[in-house]
Amino acid sequence: GEDVEQSLFLSVREGDSSVINCTYTDSSSTYLYWYKQEPGAGLQLLTYIFSNMDMKQDQRLTVLLNKKDKHLSLRIADTQTGDSAIYFCAEVSGSARQLTFGSGTQLTVLP
Amino acid sequence: KAGVTQTPRYLIKTRGQQVTLSCSPISGHRSVSWYQQTPGQGLQFLFEYFSETQRNKGNFPGRFSGRQFSNSRSEMNVSTLELGDSALYLCASTPTGTGESGANVLTFGAGSRLTVL
Secondary structure, three states, rough: OEEEEEOOOEEEOOOEEEEEEEEEOOOEEEEEEEEOOOOOOEEEEEEEOOOOEEEEEEEEEEEEEEEOOOEEEEEOOOOOHHHHHHEEEEEEEOOOOOOOOOOOEEEEOOO | OOOOEEEEOOOEEOOOOEEEEEEOOOOOOEEEEEEEEEOOEEEEEEEEEOOEEEEOOOOOOOOOOEEEEOOOOOOEEEEEOOOOEEEEEEEEEEEEOOOOOOOOOOOOOEEEEEEEE
């Protein structure tokens, strides 16, 4: 089946930039998403990108997509302690009716 | 605009029992999807309903079932509970369904945390 992979942990200092990486295998992915999950909560959509785009910026968030390498990244500028959470990337292809999620990256922001 | 509402938020059951979880989607959303989240398996798709019809089903045993009502509210049921069914069950809604034209972003509820003893 299709697969989405992420590194499990990332630690950064407050004020630095964070870069969370994701790779996927489905070449027919149409949309790719980034979700954030805080302790005890559900998933909150952060941003998404259409597969024919290379980059999308939304305030402190920048998404980069390398479709050739099937690599997606999320950059968070000026990372704050409130950004500490688990970040999931997910993809959907045109024919599927489900999201395939990565395992999540635990981001820890150190003061 | 109210978000996706899941009830109950927490529940404890014993092996062999059955459980029913409820999900009220965002008003106007007709598609409801269910996902199971566990530390070992991560987020896995259970099923999707649209206009009271199950359109897609994940790789789960028949003990997991669901339904959708005419007002788009959905319930999922797990019968003969096993210890491994302990998980956070997340419901998400979208106007027309995952994979349809457009981004069709899923909006998730806070989840129902099931503990099976």
